[in-house]
Amino acid sequence: MAQDVISPLLTVAGWELLSSLGPYRDADSLKLNEALRKAGHAPELVAAALTQSRLRAKAEDKFGEFAHQMLFTQAGLEQATRLNIAALHAQRFTTAGITSVADLGCGIGADSLAMASLDLQVTAVEMDEVTAACTTVNLMPFPRATVVCALAEDVDLDGIDGVWLDPARRTTSTSGTTRLFDPEAFSPPLSFVERLADSGKAVGVKMGPGIPHEAIPETAEAQWISVNGDVVEAGLYFNQLARPGVRRAALVIGAHGSAELSSAVPFDPAHQNAETGPLAGYLYEPDGAVIRAGLVADLARTMGAHLVDEHIAYLCSEEFCDTPFARAYKVLEVRPFNVKALKSWVKANRIGVLDIKKRGVSTTPEELRRQLLTGSGKGPNKATLVLTRIGDDRVAVVVEPHTC
Known part of the structure; x- marks a missing residue:
C-alpha cells in the first residue's frame, strides 16, 4: 500500500536514515539498497528512504533547496505547483489584505x-x-499552518477570509489515470468554486491551461502563466484577488525575468481587430500563455506587427521588435510546401540537422524530418523550417532564430 512508502519514515530511525543519504543517483541505487539492508535496516524502510531520496532529487526543479527537507508522493510531486508560482498565488492574498486562507x-x-x-x-x-x-x-516549520484530512466540500470555512483551490483534474481507474477536461468533472467542480466566490470570500483556483474561455466565469480574472515556454496553469481570481481592469492576462517567466500582457475585456474570437500582412522580415512565435489567453491580436498591436493569416498564431514585422512575449526568427525564404522540392533543397544545402516548427498544418514534424533527411547525405549545416498556411496555401518558411 502507498501508506507503507511513507509510514516507515515517520519515526526517528526512519527520518535519520533518510537524512543520512547523499544525492540520489540511479546508477548507485541498487548497490546502496544492498548496503543498507546488510547494515540491518528493514527492507520496507530502505525502500521508503530510497524512494523519497529519488523524489527529492526530482523535486529540486520545483522546490529548490526546500526539497531536501520535504516528503513527497509520486503523484503529489507531479501535480505540485512550482514554488515560485505558488509564491505568486500567496502574494495575491497578502496584497488583498487577507490574513487567513x-x-x-x-x-x-x-x-x-x-x-x-x-x-x-x-x-x-x-x-x-x-x-x-x-x-x-x-x-512543520510553520506554527500557523494546520493540516486537515478531509474533502474540500466538507470543511467549515467560518472565520476564514480567503480560499485557494487546486482541483483534481484526473480520474484514476484500474486502467490508469485519465485527464479530465470538463471543469464540472473536477474535484471539486468549478461550480463549487463559484459558490465560494458568491459568498464574498477572496477565492483563487488553479486550473489547467487548456480551460476554454467560455467556461471562465464572468466575475473572474484569468491569468495564464508560462515558465520557460511551458504553460503551467490558468489561475482564476475572484473578488478581492481579481485586479481592477484585468479580465485575462499572460504572465511569461523566463531568462529575461517576468513580463505580463493583459486585456480589460473578455476574449471574443470574432472581434480581434488584427491586421494581416506579408510573410516577410521577422516571424514571431507567440508564447503559449499569450495564445491561451487570446492575446495574440493584442500582442500584434503592441508590437506594430501583423498576422500572416487571421486564423494562425504567427506574427510578422518588417523590422525586428524585441519582446518577451514571442520568439523571433528572421525570414530567409518562403517556399511552397512540397516534400519533393524540400528534399532537393535539403540535399543542395547539405543540411544534416533540421528543426521543424508548425502551426495550422497537419504534417507531423518528426515524420517530415525523416523524409527530408533520408538520403540527403547528412551534411554539416543546420536549418529551421516553419510550416504554416496562408489562406488555402501551405508554405514552408526558411528562418533563422534571432539572438539578441
Whole structure:
C-alpha cells in the first residue's frame, strides 16, 4: 500500500536514515539498497528512504533547496505547483489584505508552504491520508499552518477570509489515470468554486491551461502563466484577488525575468481587430500563455506587427521588435510546401540537422524530418523550417532564430 512508502519514515530511525543519504543517483541505487539492508535496516524502510531520496532529487526543479527537507508522493510531486508560482498565488492574498486562507486540495502543500512563509494563517486540506501526512511534515516549520484530512466540500470555512483551490483534474481507474477536461468533472467542480466566490470570500483556483474561455466565469480574472515556454496553469481570481481592469492576462517567466500582457475585456474570437500582412522580415512565435489567453491580436498591436493569416498564431514585422512575449526568427525564404522540392533543397544545402516548427498544418514534424533527411547525405549545416498556411496555401518558411 502507498501508506507503507511513507509510514516507515515517520519515526526517528526512519527520518535519520533518510537524512543520512547523499544525492540520489540511479546508477548507485541498487548497490546502496544492498548496503543498507546488510547494515540491518528493514527492507520496507530502505525502500521508503530510497524512494523519497529519488523524489527529492526530482523535486529540486520545483522546490529548490526546500526539497531536501520535504516528503513527497509520486503523484503529489507531479501535480505540485512550482514554488515560485505558488509564491505568486500567496502574494495575491497578502496584497488583498487577507490574513487567513484555506488551501482546499492542497496536495503535498506547495501553495500552503508559500502562504505560510508569508505569515498567513493556513488551513491545508487534503482528502488522501498519505498525501496529508506528507503535507504535515512539509509544514512543520510553520506554527500557523494546520493540516486537515478531509474533502474540500466538507470543511467549515467560518472565520476564514480567503480560499485557494487546486482541483483534481484526473480520474484514476484500474486502467490508469485519465485527464479530465470538463471543469464540472473536477474535484471539486468549478461550480463549487463559484459558490465560494458568491459568498464574498477572496477565492483563487488553479486550473489547467487548456480551460476554454467560455467556461471562465464572468466575475473572474484569468491569468495564464508560462515558465520557460511551458504553460503551467490558468489561475482564476475572484473578488478581492481579481485586479481592477484585468479580465485575462499572460504572465511569461523566463531568462529575461517576468513580463505580463493583459486585456480589460473578455476574449471574443470574432472581434480581434488584427491586421494581416506579408510573410516577410521577422516571424514571431507567440508564447503559449499569450495564445491561451487570446492575446495574440493584442500582442500584434503592441508590437506594430501583423498576422500572416487571421486564423494562425504567427506574427510578422518588417523590422525586428524585441519582446518577451514571442520568439523571433528572421525570414530567409518562403517556399511552397512540397516534400519533393524540400528534399532537393535539403540535399543542395547539405543540411544534416533540421528543426521543424508548425502551426495550422497537419504534417507531423518528426515524420517530415525523416523524409527530408533520408538520403540527403547528412551534411554539416543546420536549418529551421516553419510550416504554416496562408489562406488555402501551405508554405514552408526558411528562418533563422534571432539572438539578441
